Amino acid sequence: MRDASSMTEKGETILRLNNISKNFGAVSALTDIDLEVRAGEVVALVGDNGAGKSTLVKVLAGVHQPSSGTIEFMGNQVTLDSPGTALQLGIATVFQDLALCENLDVVANLFLGHEMSPWSLDEVAMEVRAWTLLRELAARIPSVREPIASLSGGQRQTVAIARSLLLDPKIIMLDEPTAALGVAQTAEVLNLIERVRDRGLGVIIISHNMEDVRAVADRIVVLRLGRNNGVFTPDASNQELVASITGATENSVSRRMERKSGQSNEISGRPA
Ligand SMILES: Nc1ncnc2c1ncn2[C@@H]1O[C@H](COP(=O)(O)OP(=O)(O)OP(=O)(O)O)[C@@H](O)[C@H]1O
Ligand SMILES: [Mg+2]
Numbered sequence: 169m170r171d172a173s174s175m176t177e178k179g180e181t182i183l184r185l186n187n188i189s190k191n192f193g194a195v196s197a198l199t200d201i202d203l204e205v206r207a208g209e210v211v212a213l214v215g216d217n218g219a220g221k222s223t224l225v226k227v228l229a230g231v232h233q234p235s236s237g238t239i240e241f242m243g244n245q246v247t248l249d250s251p252g253t254a255l256q257l258g259i260a261t262v263f264q265d266l267a268l269c270e271n272l273d274v275v276a277n278l279f280l281g282h283e284m285s286p287w288s289l290d291e292v293a294m295e296v297r298a299w300t301l302l303r304e305l306a307a308r309i310p311s312v313r314e315p316i317a318s319l320s321g322g323q324r325q326t327v328a329i330a331r332s333l334l335l336d337p338k339i340i341m342l343d344e345p346t347a348a349l350g351v352a353q354t355a356e357v358l359n360l361i362e363r364v365r366d367r368g369l370g371v372i373i374i375s376h377n378m379e380d381v382r383a384v385a386d387r388i389v390v391l392r393l394g395r396n397n398g399v400f401t402p403d404a405s406n407q408e409l410v411a412s413i414t415g416a417t418e419n420s421v422s423r424r425m426e427r428k429s430g431q432s433n434e435i436s437g438r439p440a
Contacts, residue, residue, distance in 0.1 A: 178208035181243075182338050182370045183228070183259070188237035190223055190394075197223040198394045201237070205339060205370040210361060212385035213374045216413055220394040221374045225341050228372075229261040230254035242338070260337035264344050266328040274298060274312040274319075278331045301330050305363055308356065322353025326360060333364070340364060341372040346380050358384045378409060 176182060183205040190198040198220045205211050213221050226232045228239070230248040238245055241257055248254045254261075268277050275291075275298045298312045307326045309319070316324060325345055332340055342361070346354040361384050365371050375381050381388055381402070388400040390412040398412040 176207035176242075176338055176368055178206075178368055180207045181205070182207055182241065184240040185228075186238045186240070188224070188227060188234045188239065190220075190227060190232060191235045196394055198227070198234070201391070201394075201396055203389060203396075205372060207338070207370055208365055208368050209386040210365050210371040210373060210384050212381040212388045213372060213391065214376070214378070214381060214388060214409070214413060215391035215397075218393075219391040219413075221391055222343060223394075224391070225261060225343055225372070225374065228254065228259055228339075228341060229263075230259075255335060255337075258336070258338035259341070260332035260335065260339065261341045262325075262328045262332050262343065262345065264347070266324055268316045268324060268328060268331075270317040271315055273315050274302075274309055274327055277316055277327055278312075278334060280331070297334075298330075301333060302326075305330060305333075305360055307360065320353060321349050322356050325349070325353075325357050329357075329360060329364065337369065339370045339372065341374075343374045344376070345373060346375060346377060354380060378406060 181204055183203070185201055185203040188198055188201040188203075189196065201220070201224060203211075203224070213224065215221050223232060227234050228248065230251045230253050233249065239248060240246070241259070246253075246257060248257070248259070251261075269280060272280070275295050278298050278301070279294050295312060302309055302312065305326070307323075307330060309323055309326065316327065319327065329340070329342070329345070345357050345361070349357060358380060361371055361373065373381070373384065383402075385402055388402065388404065388409065389396070390398040390400070390409070392413065392415050397415065400409060400412070
């Protein structure tokens with residue numbers, strides 16, 4: 169647990185990326201990326217396939233080392249040389265595959281890999297901590313002794329998010345948390361993200377679903393071909409977002425949208 173002196177104020181900058189680039193051989197996955205994440209805000213990272221979203225998350229998770237640029241965490245320049253370093257600093261990641269163990273129950277999954285934590289050897293304390301955390305998150309899990317295999321996609325996502333909160337991170341990154349979910353489960357996960365934000369964390373969410381992004385994000389950051397290509401508030405129009413994501417106002421998706429809205433204008437404008 170972190171002490172009160174390290175508590176973050178809402179709106180305080182937790183993370184700042186300056187000119188981050190990442191090359192894989194001849195491939196420039198990221199070029200001069202700037203990004204800021206503050207306490208108590210949800211930043212959505214959007215962009216087309218191959219835009220560099222996952223690479224950016226992996227840089228912040230300590231999986232990939234940037235080729236150049238700097239990362240500041242709580243005002244100090246840091247080197248995220250391993251996933252352990254990122255976690256210890258307070259940057260938690262829920263990867264798309266969730267990395268849960270099907271045959272183990274919710275408690276076991278929550279504490280898996282957290283062997284350093286003070287609760288890990290005490291089954292009762294672990295179960296109490298699991299219940300407390302899930303209750304705080306208002307998570308709908310039938311029983312913490314239920315194996316993961318019997319949970320729904322949304323419940324699994326909830327367990328994975330709860331798990332990442334156990335080490336009291338300041339930032340949590342979610343890669344496509346609603347991609348495989350139905351309507352009700354998506355709503356539940358979006359509610360959960362809001363509760364995580366309300367705890368004062370900075371949240372980075374990757375999503376291809378503009379409706380989800382708009383529903384939960386305070387800021388929408390667009391990447392295109394590995395570069396920053398615009399920052400939007402959730403009231404931006406679909407057309408603006410699509411144009412920024414695809415890099416053109418004149419493109420197949422927006423043309424299609426224009427054609428459709430043109431059609432409806434014609435219909436409504438037709439004399440009776
Ligand atoms: N380990 C790697 N080695 C080589 N190239 C990579 C590697 N990881 C990513 N890339 C390349 O970097 C670019 C960005 O990929 P990335 O996975 O970050 O995109 P993305 O925005 O997450 O896409 P998607 O929406 O499809 O998940 C792509 O051109 C990809 O081929
Ligand atoms: Mg990706």
